[in-house]
Amino acid sequence: MQHAKPLPSYLVQRYHGWKATTYAENAAWYRRLADEGQRPRAMIISCCDSRVHVTSIFGADQGEFFIHRNIANLVPPYEPDGAQHGTSATVEYAVTVLKVAHLVVLGHSRCGGVQGCLDMCSGRAPELETKESFVGRWMDILRPGYERIENVEPEDQAQALEHQAVLVSLENLMTFPFVKEAVEKKNLTLHGLWNDIGAGGLSCYQPEKGTFEPV
Amino acid sequence: MQHAKPLPSYLVQRYHGWKATTYAENAAWYRRLADEGQRPRAMIISCCDSRVHVTSIFGADQGEFFIHRNIANLVPPYEPDGAQHGTSATVEYAVTVLKVAHLVVLGHSRCGGVQGCLDMCSGRAPELETKESFVGRWMDILRPGYERIENVEPEDQAQALEHQAVLVSLENLMTFPFVKEAVEKKNLTLHGLWNDIGAGGLSCYQPEKGTFEPV
Amino acid sequence: MQHAKPLPSYLVQRYHGWKATTYAENAAWYRRLADEGQRPRAMIISCCDSRVHVTSIFGADQGEFFIHRNIANLVPPYEPDGAQHGTSATVEYAVTVLKVAHLVVLGHSRCGGVQGCLDMCSGRAPELETKESFVGRWMDILRPGYERIENVEPEDQAQALEHQAVLVSLENLMTFPFVKEAVEKKNLTLHGLWNDIGAGGLSCYQPEKGTFEPV
Amino acid sequence: MQHAKPLPSYLVQRYHGWKATTYAENAAWYRRLADEGQRPRAMIISCCDSRVHVTSIFGADQGEFFIHRNIANLVPPYEPDGAQHGTSATVEYAVTVLKVAHLVVLGHSRCGGVQGCLDMCSGRAPELETKESFVGRWMDILRPGYERIENVEPEDQAQALEHQAVLVSLENLMTFPFVKEAVEKKNLTLHGLWNDIGAGGLSCYQPEKGTFEPV
Numbered sequence A, B, C, D: 001m002q003h004a005k006p007l008p009s010y011l012v013q014r015y016h017g018w019k020a021t022t023y024a025e026n027a028a029w030y031r032r033l034a035d036e037g038q039r040p041r042a043m044i045i046s047c048c049d050s051r052v053h054v055t056s057i058f059g060a061d062q063g064e065f066f067i068h069r070n071i072a073n074l075v076p077p078y079e080p081d082g083a084q085h086g087t088s089a090t091v092e093y094a095v096t097v098l099k100v101a102h103l104v105v106l107g108h109s110r111c112g113g114v115q116g117c118l119d120m121c122s123g124r125a126p127e128l129e130t131k132e133s134f135v136g137r138w139m140d141i142l143r144p145g146y147e148r149i150e151n152v153e154p155e156d157q158a159q160a161l162e163h164q165a166v167l168v169s170l171e172n173l174m175t176f177p178f179v180k181e182a183v184e185k186k187n188l189t190l191h192g193l194w195n196d197i198g199a200g201g202l203s204c205y206q207p208e209k210g211t212f213e214p215v
Helices: A009-036 A086-098 A112-121 A134-149 A154-173 A177-184 B009-036 B086-098 B112-121 B134-149 B154-173 B177-184 C009-036 C086-097 C112-121 C134-149 C154-173 C177-184 D009-036 D086-097 D112-121 D134-149 D154-173 D177-184
Strands: A042-047 A065-070 A102-108 A189-196 A201-206 A211-214 B042-047 B065-070 B102-108 B189-196 B201-206 B211-214 C042-047 C065-070 C102-108 C189-196 C201-206 C211-214 D042-047 D065-070 D102-108 D189-196 D201-206 D211-214
Touching: A009 C009, A042 A086, A065 A086, A065 B086, A086 A102, A086 A177, A086 B065, A086 B086, A086 B112, A086 B134, A102 A154, A112 A134, A112 A154, A112 B086, A134 A154, A134 B086, A154 A189, A154 A201, A177 A189, B009 C009, B009 D009, B042 B086, B065 B086, B086 B102, B086 B177, B102 B154, B112 B134, B112 B154, B134 B154, B154 B189, B154 B201, B177 B189, C042 C086, C065 C086, C065 D086, C086 C102, C086 C177, C086 D065, C086 D086, C086 D112, C086 D134, C102 C154, C112 C134, C112 C154, C112 D086, C134 C154, C134 D086, C154 C189, C154 C201, C177 C189, C189 C211, D042 D086, D065 D086, D086 D102, D086 D177, D102 D154, D112 D134, D112 D154, D134 D154, D154 D189, D154 D201, D177 D189, D189 D211
Parallel strands: A042 A065, A042 A102, A102 A189, B042 B065, B042 B102, B102 B189, C042 C065, C042 C102, C102 C189, D042 D065, D042 D102, D102 D189
Antiparallel strands: A065 B065, A189 A201, A201 A211, B189 B201, B201 B211, C065 D065, C189 C201, C201 C211, D189 D201, D201 D211
């Protein structure tokens, strides 16, 4: 691998700052976590978006959350076909090996992936429909969500589809036999959240109302 | 989606703490990030492991890093076959849409996914070899790395394979035409890191030496 | 004291979250509590175990409960010999100075201290029998309880001894002249509780039945 | 034990509220904590005072903190004489069995126990000097602290002695061989805090300055 470069200096500097402060203050705990293994209480599935930091919002410290981040916080349906399913692997590991108690899907406002899906499904982004578009094929997971919101007023469609990205993922999670079993045995609870980046808001899906309500 | 539950109270409390402090102090910046979109300088590919928080290690603030986290921080080879490739979608989005300047693969010590790969490749984990094992199929990406370390002393194999998880990913990244082009045009640099959880160490791959050296 | 370190950052962050929310919403009451002194209605004697939070179970707010927590929620007998008796001091202060109306002893399931006592009394933990074992000497308080349960079926002994930890403490409380007097003058009531951690259960000792019954 | 009474109805009602909300939302985690045992990251030694809730200040959830509460958050010196030392037993269990990473002594303003010690040491509370006074004998632990502050201005003595209650306890902790060893091996860090109840303040002892500074 000849193309690897030294770490940019701004990151080197920040690392040394962390090492001298946060790490130094918590070294005993970090060593113990390393020796005894992790026991996170919850798994969070969140977006890669640089503006959404679940570790900040929930004051997450090392050892607390098993975090998967992908484009638009999507979970595909259960498909044990022998192909590579990175997201399904994270869910399998969290539920069957780590036995987390809570699984949270965290969506957010102004999601570029969801906007791409909206453009693609409404015919405005033919480049996303090609076989070569990884983002387009990934966003196919959200097509069932688009069908439910295509009659929403245009200016409200993006947020409605962001909510659907959470709901479709929660529905797909229940197609995994080990998730379904853990939920039915009350060893696991599922939660759907949506973060308003600009307003710092957080709302939670309430099935009885069918809406996301501020926590 | 009838199975969604209210957010556990300890997370509600922590969110309100964040809202009243970190958010309140930075609301203007968060609003601007929401309105103008993200412009992250770097993408980080890291593990889901609860003990590895790149946001902590690099003092990441909102808007700075586009972060993908999966099992064992792996990137598969370029395979534009129309199937769903969640990790490839994150790379495509970061490099072609966000045009990040740096792409960092961050491995770590005591990685459960890498240990599973080691067990599987050495014949000690037949359950990971089934078609139904999402974790096993995902770790197939690292098989070429195993071949390079199978003659290493047994007690050193885990760490050697954790290093390979970084190197194989960097190699696979270069099979993506848009990554290769951005690297060759010097619009993008690639970096391989490995974090020692217990010691708080961070080392960076140096191609001229062929080793990971402390930053 | 040269060995004191700065507070770990995760606790600093949580404190600031509390200050900006819970404290800010209740500052007037906290100031008044500070100026006028506490007037708690009840004293709770509970275990140090991190899984038992009386403040959570009883929705305790500042000013409501005077709480003593030690290993296995034990109270020794009255012994005014001039030696240091930390637990007896808490009872004396609560009953004679604060004049609490209720005194609750709260035991719990899976108690490590009680298990240690069981191991020690049945000869399986000689290390707890040495003079140097603070835990062993402390658990001596519960030896009279062990004598009452040693004929119980082995699989039921741990819970039976957890119940005895509550009962022996209640009995010992009555050996304190100021407790006995307050009880007899009906200025104080005693209560024995046992919390099932996993099931979230709470049962209360009923003298007429001689058993713990769900509240 | 004939004197035990049913639980007061206000506590029954609160328990049922907790069971239906906090417990219900976290039942999977509580079951797991019960089955797998606790692994608290820190031990807190705090006062019984009803106005000081470390669980509130640090947003403590079940499983996070091993908490000992006694009069004036005091730790006696190491004294392996075979007598009952309840506080020493909690420290022994936390450090040698649970292997906590942090040990925090949390003092507070308007401490009744500290005020009693001040009165006793300055000759204004002869009733606390009797052999029969459990509070008086317990507060003897703080006499070395009084000697250091007796020349402080009278109106500042109470707070100065509250600070000493933290410092004397930290010093005494270092007389326990297992504490000293864990600190020297960097497996344990000690921290001294003082909480201003009315102002919601929190300050941390800094050995290099010799003072408590706001966190």
